[in-house]
Amino acid sequence: MRVFITGASGWIGTALTHELVGAGHEVVGLARSDASAARIEAAGGTAVRGDMADHDLIVAQATAADAVAHLAFTLDFAEFEETVDNEVALVERVGAAYEGTGKAFVAASGTPILLGRVATEDDHLDPSGPAGARARTAAAVLALSDRGIRSALVRMPRSVHGEGDRNGLIAMLVGLDRQLGTAAYVGDGQNRWPAVHIGDAGRLFLLALEKAPAGAVLNAVGEEGVRMRDVAEVIAAKTGLTAAAVDPEALGVFGALLGGDQPASSTRTRTLVGWEPTGPTLLDDLEAGHYTA
Numbered sequence: 001m002r003v004f005i006t007g008a009s010g011w012i013g014t015a016l017t018h019e020l021v022g023a024g025h026e027v028v029g030l031a032r033s034d035a036s037a038a039r040i041e042a043a044g045g046t047a048v049r050g051d052m053a054d055h056d057l058i059v060a061q062a063t064a065a066d067a068v069a070h071l072a073f074t075l076d077f078a079e080f081e082e083t084v085d086n087e088v089a090l091v092e093r094v095g096a097a098y099e100g101t102g103k104a105f106v107a108a109s110g111t112p113i114l115l116g117r118v119a120t121e122d123d124h125l126d127p128s129g130p131a132g133a134r135a136r137t138a139a140a141v142l143a144l145s146d147r148g149i150r151s152a153l154v155r156m157p158r159s160v161h162g163e164g165d166r167n168g169l170i171a172m173l174v175g176l177d178r179q180l181g182t183a184a185y186v187g188d189g190q191n192r193w194p195a196v197h198i199g200d201a202g203r204l205f206l207l208a209l210e211k212a213p214a215g216a217v218l219n220a221v222g223e224e225g226v227r228m229r230d231v232a233e234v235i236a237a238k239t240g241l242t243a244a245a246v247d248p249e250a251l252g253v254f255g256a257l258l259g260g261d262q263p264a265s266s267t268r269t270r271t272l273v274g275w276e277p278t279g280p281t282l283l284d285d286l287e288a289g290h291y292t293a
Helices: 011-022 034-042 055-064 077-098 135-147 169-180 198-211 228-239 254-259 267-273 282-287
Strands: 002-006 026-031 046-049 067-070 104-110 150-156 159-161 182-185 192-197 216-219 223-227 242-245
Touching: 002 011, 002 055, 011 026, 011 034, 011 198, 026 034, 026 055, 034 046, 055 077, 067 077, 067 198, 077 104, 077 135, 104 135, 104 198, 135 150, 150 198, 159 169, 159 198, 159 282, 169 182, 169 228, 169 254, 182 228, 192 198, 192 228, 192 282, 198 216, 198 267, 216 267, 223 228, 223 282, 228 242, 228 282
Parallel strands: 002 026, 002 067, 026 046, 067 104, 104 150, 150 216, 159 192, 182 242
Antiparallel strands: 192 223
């Protein structure tokens, strides 16, 4: 199978490329720079230079492929709506090219934040919530399943962790803790984040591309909920900081994410595609010093 990946040089894209190449598939990845192209080729893929504004290029590469994995997204709060508009338009363009072919179009999304209730694959993203800003994209992807396309979502939890993670939320949290001088949690710290190891996330994307049915929603959740006080205490032990409750207002945009109880389940996902997470836990990776070295 020939798979075209947007975001192929990123954290999840690199893991997926390794999984696809290891399974005997061919990978072509979109690269915005020479450095991105080098990362794609080092993982065993072929790089094509361009960016998310190059709709004609992306549609041509998608048409030449047997499947698309859409992982790219530029997080720019100043132009967030415009970025989502572009993404939805691109999904429509690829959908028009794929209509009636039965080809796979699998996109990354996020697990819903339901504040205290375990989110399942049946729950939808709240467009007004911090994890639901791309709900329009998710809806556009799932709508392709009515057009003879094997579209699916792979929804990522708050933490997609592992050695080498430099830009994920846990890496950002450790950086913020160092600035504050405190390993922070909110309230009593009993609120939970779902988590998955990067290797397990890459393998679930592979399974989705190979066999997820049209319209599938898959939750890439290895751990249903990790208590944020436990995370803060391990960070404190590894950095010499003191773990303490912090006013969420002092955390800026991170306050709502850090303070919300947002567990998620992957029970249905595991049954549907035969996925079983085997990687280290979030606390294992923190204990190993991957985020505090």
